[in-house]
Amino acid sequence: MPATDIILLRHATAERLRPGLSDTRRELTSEGRLEAERMSMLLAATVARNAVLCSSPAVRAMQTANALSRATSLEINIEPRLGLDGNVDTVLDVIRELASTPVIIVGHLPVIAQAAAMLLQMPVSSVAMPPGAAIGMQWHGRSGSTATLCWMVTPEIVVRL
Numbered sequence: 001m002p003a004t005d006i007i008l009l010r011h012a013t014a015e016r017l018r019p020g021l022s023d024t025r026r027e028l029t030s031e032g033r034l035e036a037e038r039m040s041m042l043l044a045a046t047v048a049r050n051a052v053l054c055s056s057p058a059v060r061a062m063q064t065a066n067a068l069s070r071a072t073s074l075e076i077n078i079e080p081r082l083g084l085d086g087n088v089d090t091v092l093d094v095i096r097e098l099a100s101t102p103v104i105i106v107g108h109l110p111v112i113a114q115a116a117a118m119l120l121q122m123p124v125s126s127v128a129m130p131p132g133a134a135i136g137m138q139w140h141g142r143s144g145s146t147a148t149l150c151w152m153v154t155p156e157i158v159v160r161l
Helices: 030-044 059-072 088-098 111-120 155-160
Strands: 004-010 052-055 076-078 103-107 134-139 147-153
Touching: 004 030, 004 088, 004 111, 030 059, 030 155, 052 059, 059 076, 059 103, 088 103, 088 111, 103 111, 111 134, 111 147
Parallel strands: 004 103, 052 076, 052 103
Antiparallel strands: 004 134, 134 147
């Protein structure tokens, strides 16, 4: 089986949790919206036209996915398993279910970094994903759980490009 392109994207900078605001309803800040737009423009050049864009249903993840959808014309698949109560196994399940299809997953810390670490066989502490960061990798098969790192980019780097 040929390698499958995977992009793991952490949602961009979101408003702080405050009394009366559900964690799932937190929105991107103005900075976060700009991060999402810039990152999406960069990713649009690398994303396969047949990629599947999966997002957590949390508002901040959906807003990040919406920016990418606008830049790529990909439809967003809301995946409840990628929500705030998700775990590494759910991320890996989504990847396995899509098998040979390029996939973009928009999610949350710590799970998105933990999934990257597991796929890349790295210590979790070595995978830092600030808000809006993306990791591109090639996954080596449905039964395997390893991937090869292709690139990583953060909003800070995007501003410098």
